[in-house]
Every structure is written in C-alpha cells, then in structure tokens.
Amino acid sequence: MNLEALRGKLSYQGLLLGGSALLTSGALAMAAYITSADIEAAAAEDLKQSLAQVLPSQYDNDLLSDSVTLPGPGGEVTVYRGRRAGRVEAVVFQVAGPGYAGPIACIMGVDRDGRVLGVRVLRHKETPGLGDKIEPAKADWIHSFERRFLGDPPADQWAVKKDGGVFDQFTGATITPRGVVKAVKGGLEFFEHERGRLLDEVKS
Amino acid sequence: MSYARIARDGLWGNNVVFAQMLALCPTLAVTSSATNGLGMGLATTAVLTASNVLISSIRHLVSAEVRIPVYIAFIATLVTLVDMGLNAWVHELYKVLGLFIALIVVNCAILGRAEAFASKNGMAASAVDGLMMGLGFTAALVVIGGVRELLGSGTLFANAHLLLGPAFAFLETTVIPQYKGYLLMILPPGGFLAVGFLLAGKRLIDKKLAERETVAAVPQATAG
Numbered sequence: 523m524n525l526e527a528l529r530g531k532l533s534y535q536g537l538l539l540g541g542s543a544l545l546t547s548g549a550l551a552m553a554a555y556i557t558s559a560d561i562e563a564a565a566a567e568d569l570k571q572s573l574a575q576v577l578p579s580q581y582d583n584d585l586l587s588d589s590v591t592l593p594g595p596g597g598e599v600t601v602y603r604g605r606r607a608g609r610v611e612a613v614v615f616q617v618a619g620p621g622y623a624g625p626i627a628c629i630m631g632v633d634r635d636g637r638v639l640g641v642r643v644l645r646h647k648e649t650p651g652l653g654d655k656i657e658p659a660k661a662d663w664i665h666s667f668e669r670r671f672l673g674d675p676p677a678d679q680w681a682v683k684k685d686g687g688v689f690d691q692f693t694g695a696t697i698t699p700r701g702v703v704k705a706v707k708g709g710l711e712f713f714e715h716e717r718g719r720l721l722d723e724v725k726s
Numbered sequence: 727m728s729y730a731r732i733a734r735d736g737l738w739g740n741n742v743v744f745a746q747m748l749a750l751c752p753t754l755a756v757t758s759s760a761t762n763g764l765g766m767g768l769a770t771t772a773v774l775t776a777s778n779v780l781i782s783s784i785r786h787l788v789s790a791e792v793r794i795p796v797y798i799a800f801i802a803t804l805v806t807l808v809d810m811g812l813n814a815w816v817h818e819l820y821k822v823l824g825l826f827i828a829l830i831v832v833n834c835a836i837l838g839r840a841e842a843f844a845s846k847n848g849m850a851a852s853a854v855d856g857l858m859m860g861l862g863f864t865a866a867l868v869v870i871g872g873v874r875e876l877l878g879s880g881t882l883f884a885n886a887h888l889l890l891g892p893a894f895a896f897l898e899t900t901v902i903p904q905y906k907g908y909l910l911m912i913l914p915p916g917g918f919l920a921v922g923f924l925l926a927g928k929r930l931i932d933k934k935l936a937e938r939e940t941v942a943a944v945p946q947a948t949a950g
Contacts, residue, residue, distance in 0.1 A: 529789040538789060542796045546803040553810050560814035567817070652909065659885065694909055 573614050576631030576640035577604050581611065592716055595708045601720055610721045612639055613713070619705030622697040623647040626656070628705050630667075632713050634721055637671045641706055646698075653698035663690060663699065672710045680707040727847070729854050736858025742835045743866040743921070744928045749835040753867060754917035756826065758878070761886045763871030766826040767864025771857065773808060773830050774839060777801050778856030781844040788845070797840045805831050822889050835863065866924075873920045878912035880905025 528534050566586060573585050581604035589602045594615070601615040612633045618625045626646040631639035641664055643656045655661035666689060672680070681687025682700050691699050713720060742748050749770075756766045780800055788796050809827045812820040820827075830836065839859055844852040875881055880902035887895040910916050 525786065535789060535792045538787070539792050539795060542799050546799045549803055550806055553807050557810045557814035561810070564813065564817040564820075568821075649909075649913065652907075652912070659888065694907070 572629050572642055572644060573602060573631075575642050576614055576629055577612055578631075578639060579604075579611075582606055585614070590719065590722075592719060594712050594716075599712065603720070603722065610634060610723075613720050615709065615712075616644070617705040617709040617712075619701035619703070619708070620697075621646055621648050621701045622653055622695065623649070626698070626701050626705065628702060628709075630706060630709050632710065635671070636710065636713055636717075637669055638667045638706065638710070640665075641667045641702070643702065648698045649695065652692060652695040655692050655695070656698060656702055663692070664702075666690070667706055672707075672714060677707075727851065729851070732851065732855050733858045736855060736860075737862040737865065740859075741866055741928075742838075742859055742863040743870075744925055746835070746838065748838050749833045749863065750921070752826075752829045752833050753870065753921065754914060755829065757867055757871040757874055757917055757920070758912045759875040759881075759885070760868050760871040760883050761889050762826075763867030763869075764864065764883075764886075765823055765889050766829065767860070767867045769823050769826045770830055770833060770835070770863055771860025773801075773805055773827075774836055774860040774863075775853055775856035776808075777804050777836050778839055778844040778852040779849050780804065781840040782847060782849045782852035785845045793841075793845065794837075797837060797845075801836050801840065802831055835859065870917070870920050870924060873924065874911045874916050876901055877908050878910075878916060879907050 570586060577585070583603075583605045585602045585604055588605065589600050591598050591600045593599075594617075596618055599615050599617075601613050603610045604612045604614070612631055614629060614631045616627060616629050618627050620626075624647045626648070627644045628641055629644055630641045633639055642658065643664065646653070646656065648654050648656065655663055658664050675688045679687045680689075681703055682689050682691040682696060684691050684696055685700065687703065689699060689703050738745075740746060743750070743753055752766060752770075756762045777800070781797055784796075784800070805827065809824075812823065812827065839856060843855045847855070872882055875884065880900065882899045882901055883897040886897040887893075890897075911920070
C-alpha cells in the first residue's frame, strides 16, 4: 500500500505511537534483564572496594555477608564486620553529614578499640575545586582522621579549626569539612553506643 | 549537501553552543573544568551520532503529526540503553561518565538535530552530521571548561587521567602555580560569563571573516 496515503490516516498515528512505545519499552525491559546481574555484580564490587579502602588489613570472613542493621544517628545503619578467627576486629558502616549542597555520604572503618581506620566520601555534591578536597584523589585531607578516636582529640575538639577543633578547613569552604567531621564524630559515638552489639559480644 | 559543508556547519558555522545556542543547560552545568567538558562532549557525540542514524532510518515511517513523541521515545531509550550498558560492562568508565550520560537526556541539541537534519536526510549524511555537531559541541565545552578552569583554579585538564586513563596524565598542567583560585569562574555565574565572552569573540571573528569575504568578492564582481 502507498506509504504516503497510509501516513495521513488517523489510525496510523495511533498505531505508530503505540508501536514505538512497545518497541522502546520492550528494548528497555530486555536490556534491564540482560544487564541487571552485571550491574549488581559491579555495585557489589564497588562496595567491596570501598570497604577495602577503609579496612586496610585482611580478614578471614566475607564482609558482604556478615552484616548487622541497627538504628543509628540518621536512620538504620548497615554495619559490615571483619573477623579474624571468629572475633570481630573491625566494623565498617556508612555515615552522612550535612554538606554545602546536600548530604555528604561517607563510609568509615573503626577497629574494635574505637579507632578510625579510614574514612572515604562515597557521594557528595560539593563545589568542584573547593569542597571536593574531601576526595582522596584531590587532597590528603580525608586521611587526617586515621588513628583518631573519641579522646584524641577530646570530644569538644572534634571540629574544624574555625570552630575551635583540630581539623583543617579549606580556603573558601568550611561547611563541607565541618559536615564530614560531624559525620565521623557521629559515627564514632554510634560505635561507642552500640559497641557490644557491633562486636557481637552481647546477644541482641 | 556536501560532507565538507556538513562538517563546517557542525564545527563552526552552526555550532551547537555558539551558533544554535542549544544545550546550554548541560554546558553551564559541567564546564567547571576542561576534563569535564571533554567527557560530556565525547559522550554526547556518541549518542548524537547513534540517534541521528536511528532517526534517519525510520524517517519514512514516521508521520509529521506524531514525530516529536516518537523521536523523544527513541532518543530517551537510546540514552538509557547506553547508560545501562556502560554501567554493566564498562563500570570503571561509567563511574566517570555516569553523571554526563544522564544529563544527555536533557540535551535539546539531540532532538534538534533529529528534527532539523536526520528526519530529512539519508543515514550516512545524518551520521556525519551527528559526528560533526558532536565534535563541535565537544570543542565548545573544552574551550569553555578550559577558560573557567584556567581562571578559576589555574590548571588545565586537571584529573584527565580519571577520564582517559593514566596514559593521558601528561595533559594535566598547572598553568599558574600557587594560584589562589578565582571562585566565581567555577561557580555557575562563571559559566554564563565565559559563554557570553566567548560568544562575543566568535561573533567578532565571524564579522571579520565576512568583511574580508566581501572585500575579496568586490574585484571579482566588477571583473565578471
């Protein structure tokens, strides 16, 4: 049949729109089906990598399958535990602090004595060139938490220097590091508070 | 239309940013550094070329009345497929480009080329148009990003290795050492300023070129 004449018909418009919608949503559904396993594997690999960054030493269990979920400062917190010979040596969990442009999500590792093993920023929307110095690729600042605990520095000095604390702020960006310091401090307080359950020494 | 003409239109005469004034939203959003501009530009080039070929291949089937929703559905699907594919199979690249891929959906230049070119021309010409428009867009973003990065933080192509791999670390240069930084250029107003001044610059060059052409054309006209 003549395509030109067919295109003018009203029913053709409807069929064309319907056909396009069917075709595109079919393609998307198929692609989602094909890629979902790989995307999940990639996300798990990402999580494993970020866990490894804040947990420097080796553990003999699979961290991803040894987790406990507890009520924390900002809702439920999933804590992954690293064990050696069955004893919990370190825990990893996510914390969030208020940034300049939305929450800053961090992941932090804490050893069984309450010392910070490492902190990494997972997601943030801070100003490029100013607030993004919290990323280890841009500056060393995030390493300044390592080996610290509540007591070194004392609780009231867990703040940026401008607020009377010990942590550096950035030129032109104080709110960003303040948010990260607050998040890490909150994480340590959460650890102290839930210590027994986190270390699997009190049955919950 | 000759391929040379298509190329000249895409790269300069009808440049997405500096002539059509399209795609300003992603342009202003990502050009805080030359590297970001390059990443956004390359991702857009790939999607634009693919979408032009796709639209051109279905141009006889689509009737004029419903072409816009059909084009939108196909372009959005294409972008989503690219997004999912990169996430699943080239995850390292996705972590760098992921932000840009999602932003391509809001890039009206893609629909603009589908409407203005691909719906009226063959697949080969549409592919070349998409490629050239994309490269012109990339060049514009790199220049805007370069200007903002240079004035804002005194560097050029900072963190290029995150986008292109460690082999391209040589691109990273600190042009002004010990530079204190000029925050305004990195923040959104800097984007408007840079685009505005670069646009004025391009208009000046075009004016000069046009004047030279008329001067050169006059003797020919009298001779003919």
